[in-house]
Amino acid sequence: MSAPYNHKAIEQKWRSNWQENPVNVNDGKKPKYYCLDMFPYPSGNGLHVGHWRGYVISDVWSRYKMLKGYYVIHPMGWDAFGLPAENYAIKMGVHPAKSTAENVANIKKQIGDISAIYDWDMEVNTTDPAFYKWTQWIFVKMFKEGLAYEKEFPINWCPSCKTGLANEEVVNGCCERCGAEVTKKNLRQWMLKITKYAERLLADLDKLDWPEKVKKMQSDWIGKSYGAEVDFAVDGRDEKITVYTTRPDTLYGATFMVLAPEHALAAGLATPETKEAVDQYIYDASMKSNVDRLQDKEKTGVFTGSYAVNPLNQAKIPIWLSDYVLADYGTGAIMCVPAHDDRDFAFAKKFDIPIIQVIAKDGKEIEDMTEAYTEASGIMINSGEWNGMESAVLKKEAPHMMEKRGLGKATVNYKLRDWVFSRQRYWGEPIPIVHCPKCGNVPVPEEELPLQLPDVESYEPTGTGESPLAAIDAWVNCKCPACGADAKRETNTMPQWAGSSWYFLRYVDNHNSEELVSKEKAHKYLPVDMYIGGVEHAVLHLLYSRFYTKFLYDIGAVDFEEPFHKLFNQGMITGKNGIKMSKSKGNVVAPDDLVRDYGCDSLRMYELFVGPPELDAEWDDRGIDGVSRFLKRFWKLALDSQEANVAATPEMIKLRHKLIYDITQRLESFSLNTVISGFMEYNNKFMEIAKKAGGVDKETMESFLILLAPFAPHVAEELWEIYGHDASIFTSAWPEADESAMKDDEIEVPVQINGKTRAVIRIAADISKEDAIAAGKEAVADKLTGNIVKEIYVPKKIINIVQK
RNA sequence: GCCGCUGUGGCGGAAUUGGCAGACGCACACGACUCAAAAUCGUGCGGGAAACCAUAUGGGUUCGACUCCCAUCAGCGGCACCA
Numbered sequence: 001m002s003a004p005y006n007h008k009a010i011e012q013k014w015r016s017n018w019q020e021n022p023v024n025v026n027d028g029k030k031p032k033y034y035c036l037d038m039f040p041y042p043s044g045n046g047l048h049v050g051h052w053r054g055y056v057i058s059d060v061w062s063r064y065k066m067l068k069g070y071y072v073i074h075p076m077g078w079d080a081f082g083l084p085a086e087n088y089a090i091k092m093g094v095h096p097a098k099s100t101a102e103n104v105a106n107i108k109k110q111i112g113d114i115s116a117i118y119d120w121d122m123e124v125n126t127t128d129p130a131f132y133k134w135t136q137w138i139f140v141k142m143f144k145e146g147l148a149y150e151k152e153f154p155i156n157w158c159p160s161c162k163t164g165l166a167n168e169e170v171v172n173g174c175c176e177r178c179g180a181e182v183t184k185k186n187l188r189q190w191m192l193k194i195t196k197y198a199e200r201l202l203a204d205l206d207k208l209d210w211p212e213k214v215k216k217m218q219s220d221w222i223g224k225s226y227g228a229e230v231d232f233a234v235d236g237r238d239e240k241i242t243v244y245t246t247r248p249d250t251l252y253g254a255t256f257m258v259l260a261p262e263h264a265l266a267a268g269l270a271t272p273e274t275k276e277a278v279d280q281y282i283y284d285a286s287m288k289s290n291v292d293r294l295q296d297k298e299k300t301g302v303f304t305g306s307y308a309v310n311p312l313n314q315a316k317i318p319i320w321l322s323d324y325v326l327a328d329y330g331t332g333a334i335m336c337v338p339a340h341d342d343r344d345f346a347f348a349k350k351f352d353i354p355i356i357q358v359i360a361k362d363g364k365e366i367e368d369m370t371e372a373y374t375e376a377s378g379i380m381i382n383s384g385e386w387n388g389m390e391s392a393v394l395k396k397e398a399p400h401m402m403e404k405r406g407l408g409k410a411t412v413n414y415k416l417r418d419w420v421f422s423r424q425r426y427w428g429e430p431i432p433i434v435h436c437p438k439c440g441n442v443p444v445p446e447e448e449l450p451l452q453l454p455d456v457e458s459y460e461p462t463g464t465g466e467s468p469l470a471a472i473d474a475w476v477n478c479k480c481p482a483c484g485a486d487a488k489r490e491t492n493t494m495p496q497w498a499g500s501s502w503y504f505l506r507y508v509d510n511h512n513s514e515e516l517v518s519k520e521k522a523h524k525y526l527p528v529d530m531y532i533g534g535v536e537h538a539v540l541h542l543l544y545s546r547f548y549t550k551f552l553y554d555i556g557a558v559d560f561e562e563p564f565h566k567l568f569n570q571g572m573i574t575g576k577n578g579i580k581m582s583k584s585k586g587n588v589v590a591p592d593d594l595v596r597d598y599g600c601d602s603l604r605m606y607e608l609f610v611g612p613p614e615l616d617a618e619w620d621d622r623g624i625d626g627v628s629r630f631l632k633r634f635w636k637l638a639l640d641s642q643e644a645n646v647a648a649t650p651e652m653i654k655l656r657h658k659l660i661y662d663i664t665q666r667l668e669s670f671s672l673n674t675v676i677s678g679f680m681e682y683n684n685k686f687m688e689i690a691k692k693a694g695g696v697d698k699e700t701m702e703s704f705l706i707l708l709a710p711f712a713p714h715v716a717e718e719l720w721e722i723y724g725h726d727a728s729i730f731t732s733a734w735p736e737a738d739e740s741a742m743k744d745d746e747i748e749v750p751v752q753i754n755g756k757t758r759a760v761i762r763i764a765a766d767i768s769k770e771d772a773i774a775a776g777k778e779a780v781a782d783k784l785t786g787n788i789v790k791e792i793y794v795p796k797k798i799i800n801i802v803q804k
Numbered sequence: 805g806c807c808g809c810u811g812u813g814g815c816g817g818a819a820u821u822g823g824c825a826g827a828c829g830c831a832c833a834c835g836a837c838u839c840a841a842a843a844u845c846g847u848g849c850g851g852g853a854a855a856c857c858a859u860a861u862g863g864g865u866u867c868g869a870c871u872c873c874c875a876u877c878a879g880c881g882g883c884a885c886c887a
Contacts, residue, residue: 172884213808217882220807225886245887258887299885322885329886336887342805343885415886538882578880609829611816615809616880623816626829632844665820674818677828684828750824755868757824792867798823802867 005635007599010718015115023730024062024117026071032525033070035062036504036564038533038541039124041079041496042103044088047110048581049589049607049619050573056607057570057672058532059116063710064667066117067734073525074117075507077124078104081132082496083161083177086427090460096427097455100127113595114604115713122507126429126499131506133450134516135498136432138548140443141555143433147193148421150441154286155420157185162461163423164189166495168221168540176540187465190422190431190492194547198222198414200561201546210567211614217538223415228399229331230408232257232308234269235316241265241308244330244413248398249376249391252383253337253358255348257308257319258301261285262327269319271305278302278321285323299324299347310335311407313384322347330413338372345372358383359391419544421495426459426468428493436480436487445481453493467491500541501548504528504563515557522558531564534572542567568670571616578618589619601712602628608711609676630680631715637687637696638705638719644695652693653741655685656700661737663707679708698723703735751776752800758783761799769793777801 026032037058040051062074080100088103089096104125111118124131142148156165160180164187169176194201202222205215227246234241243257259266261282270278281302301322308319317335324343325334338348339357348355357365359378366373380389386398399410422431432444432451444451454475459468469491470476480487502516508525509517517526527549542564549563574580575587582588594603605627611617648656659682666675682704686696702723709716709729720729744765749772751759759779763772773791776799777784790802 213882216808220883223883223886227887243887247887324885324887326886334887341887343887346885413886535881609816617816620816620830623830629844630829662820673816674828677818680828748824752824752868755823755866760824790867792823794823798868800823800867 003639005632005715007601007631007714011115011600011714014714014717015112018115018117018728021728022117022119023728024066024072024074024119030069030071032073033062033065033530034073034508034525034528035065035530036074036528036532037076038531038537039077039079039500039503040107041082041084042100042107043084044092044099044103045583045588046106047591048573049591049594049603050581052114052591052603053573053607053610053613054532054534054570055111055114055116056604057568057613058530059114060604060608060672060710061530061532062117063713063730064734066730067706067709067732069733072117073122073508074119075122075124076111076116076118076120077122077503077507078126079496079500079503080104080125080127081428081494081499083163083425083427084496086425086459087161087178089427096459097127110592113591113600115600122510124503124506124510126503129450129452130513131503131510132429132499134506135429135494135502136444136449136451137446137516138502138552139429139494139498140432140446140449142192142551143441143443145551145555147196147551149191149193150188151191152186152188154184154186155189156182157187158182159463161425162463163425164420166420166497167417168419168543169495185465187424189420190433190490192419192421192547194419194544195414195416197547197550198224198416200550201416201543204546204550204562207562208567209565211535211569214535214538214542214567214569218543221416221539221543223413225413226399227411227413228402228408229411230335230402231311232335233311234265234319235307235309237306239265239268241319241333242331242408243333243335244411245335247337247340247376247395248402248408249380249386249394250337250340250358251310251312251335251398252380252386253339253356254310254315254317254335255338255354255356256317256336256344258322258325258334258336258347259304259319260325260327260332261321261323263321263332266304266321269304269306274303274305278304281321285321288323299343299350301347301351303351311402318353320347320351328417329415339369340372340374342372342374345369356382419547421498422490422492423495424465424467425461425493426453426456428495429453429498430469431490431492431494433490434478434480434487435490436482436485438485439480439482442480442482442487448481451489467493469493497541497544501544502552504531504545505549505552505558516552517558519559526558527560527562528564530566530568532568532570535569568614570613571611573610573617573619576618578616581619589621594621594624598624598628599631599714601715602631605631605676605711608672611673613670613672626680627676630683631712633687634679634683634704634708635715635719637683637690638701639722640690641695641698641701642723644690644693646693646695646697648697648699649689649693652686652689652697652700654744655682655689656703657737657739657741658682659700660703660707660735661739661742664734664737676711679711705729706732706735747796749776749796750798751779752798753780753783754802755800765796769795772799773801775799 035058062072066072085100086096089099092099156170158165158175158180160178170182174181202219202224205219225246228248229242229244231240231242301320304319306319307316336344338344338355355369360381361373361378376391376395378391380386402408430451430453434442436442454472476489478487478489505517509521512518545563550561552558553561606624609627662678663675690696705716705720717729746762747765748760748762750757751761761775761779763775772793785803787804789804792800
């Protein structure tokens with residue numbers, strides 16, 4: 001008689017057992033494998049089944065690597081500074097330090113239900129002064145290297161979160177966090193010069209084993225383009241205006257020029273007649289929000305009254321101002337070729353500016369142009385000495401030709417902008433800078449770090465552009481570290497991304513008070529081999545982390561340039577009809593009840609069984625019955641087999657090796673959903689065998705247990721013990737399939753006539769082509785007309801007879 | 805508008821990468837056990853009476869197409885005046 005599967009008892013038993021005797025230990029001999037989860041921010045809502053999925057995937061992978069002989073670094077921590085934590089605290093009316101600590105405790109307990117092999121000795125928390133000391137230290141280093149600088153300009157401002165935002169945090173003109181429409185606000189800001197790393201961030205994408213989608217998003221975001229800067233003289237003045245263009249081949253077709261309203265020369269180009277209109281336009285543009293500017297596709301503009309001179313043919317072209325030209329890209333000024341650019345075309349049509357075609361389309365000049373011809377392909381026309389050249393060739397050569405003649409130069413531009421790094425909020429790392437009237441900006445000396453975030457009563461954002469810290473005189477007023485004069489502290493804090501940009505380096509040396517991470521440990525345990533998390537951070541956290549790592553490499557703090565070798569993005573778990581789980585929609589499925597009713601092992605397996613791990617999946621509670629039934633049947637098979645104690649038959653041995661082969665293959669290709677269905681399928685086959693033989697041999701069952709262990713660790717461990725082992729199943733080695741033992745002597749092969757299956761025959765696996773076809777023909781003899789055109793035998797796959 | 809991904813039974817999905825489409829599950833139906841129900845076990849389960857027809861739609865390549873090519877449609881995601 002076998003005892004029924006009782007998930008509660010065995011899960012409780014092994015959870016405490018593993019706590020006392022950790023299964024993942026560093027013996028100093030095993031190679032390391034670093035498998036990392038994107039660490040969560042401690043939300044008050046707790047975990048739902050969607051969070052589980054990512055953690056289960058990473059734990060299965062970690063346990064698999066463990067069984068493959070690695071010491072697996074699998075840590076967990078808390079991204080606890082920043083807007084989500086602070087907004088939650090404000091809503092609940094408690095201090096963020098308090099609510100954050102509570103939420104961490106709660107989520108940590110929930111994560112415990114997963115029974116993952118997290119090494120809690122490595123835990124980090126971005127709000128811990130011992131941690132953010134190093135977040136601040138990095139900032140000071142960047143400041144000293146000239147990568148952190150102050151600038152006043154109209155930044156993205158979220159009126160609801162009452163803080164400035166980075167470009168990456170603005171999605172469709174709205175705040176990435178709260179969805180409020182982002183406006184502009186002129187503010188003094190700390191910036192990080194991420195643009196200095198644009199080229200390396202782009203080039204090194206090639207080295208990464210990341211989803212193509214994410215690499216593409218990053219390279220699009222960095223947005224490299226090749227072109228030329230061309231100097232245009234202003235007619236009748238000494239000034240010149242430099243424009244940036246990616247289409248220098250069309251230079252003869254330029255019929256006007258447009259400057260961004262914010263361009264330094266914009267106002268000065270006005271004549272007495274146009275001054276009023278020009279000033280008005282510049283003012284209006286400055287008042288427009290990003291959203292207005294984006295939504296209004298209808299072109300607006302004003303003529304300055306001045307003309308620019310085309311350096312090639314000395315043609316005078318009018319200079320306009322328009323807000324479709326961005327001030328902070330290229331030179332903030334463009335030459336406009338309406339014949340070959342959609343935007344210029346729309347502008348020219350609206351303001352009745354001439355259009356000159358300079359590339360023949362299909363070998364012709366178009367009579368009445370109704371749209372721009374934007375392809376760089378065709379023969380040059382109306383272009384002086386360039387006539388007759390191929391546009392694509394000229395596009396590449398023109399910048400160098402201009403350079404030789406001193407009219408311009410070849411340039412490269414990036415869409416990537418510097419990173420707006422200060423936040424006018426309380427809950428973040430204070431920026432460790434002192435403003436001294438004599439010395440200017442002076443960093444807090446490294447030995448005085450961390451600069452602690454002061455405890456305050458009122459931490460709500462002010463909305464004035466000042467941080468709440470600005471109200472604490474005792475904190476703000478200080479002495480200059482350089483000269484000792486009265487000075488004031490910087491009161492802005494860092495964005496949430498500051499801590500998360502480097503936290504993964506800290507896990508392996510989280511108690512080090514002398515260094516961010518020791519050189520020795522960094523070399524030994526870093527970087528991350530596998531990083532698992534959602535795709536939503538493609539151009540945020542994942543870009544910032546790469547930037548930080550490259551910087552730390554440059555100053556010699558680490559000896560690698562890329563933080564994450566392999567990246568896996570798991571799909572989102574949604575509610576019915578693909579609707580994102582959220583409290584407000586009321587469609588959140590919490591794991592707690594499912595763990596109670598079905599057990600951790602069942603939920604772990606179901607999280608994987610719902611679908612391919614990289615795709616989104618709609619959650620349906622009912623499906624969990626399937627994996628639960630599987631575990632019960634497997635449990636019974638294992639116990640029955642132990643009791644029956646049968647000797648291995650050739651059939652069992654063959655099936656065992658096929659099982660090992662299939663599961664390993666699917667696991668290696670990260671097809672985790674089919675690993676689960678594979679378990680079920682093989683379990684069904686073994687149950688059939690057991691019906692006749694009374695059970696399955698010990699070696700086969702033990703192999704099955706090891707394969708199952710990463711997925712259903714408690715069941716596997718308990719049965720392993722019942723099978724008489726003292727040591728944990730996780731000290732075993734992953735079984736190897738012997739392919740020669742998998743071979744079938746006889747195989748089933750379909751016989752087709754004209755590609756349609758008419759019969760299935762059993763033949764010897766090593767049969768000759770002639771014999772196979774003969775056997776096939778015999779099986780479908782009644783359907784053959786005798787008019788055979790072709791006979792095909794693909795060994796072990798198919799026989800196809802083609803007849804007329 | 806541009807770029808990318810996806811489209812297979814009532815549902816989630818599988819198909820060794822061009823070789824028997826629908827594995828494995830869910831749901832459902834019937835049967836066994838039970839006084840009964842649950843649980844469990846067994847059988848069936850794309851459509852069609854059949855020939856056959858079926859992998860979003862239309863074409864193509866091939867002995868053979870869910871898989872490759874061309875066009876179209878639908879859904880999701882990214883970017884969006886970056887000159």
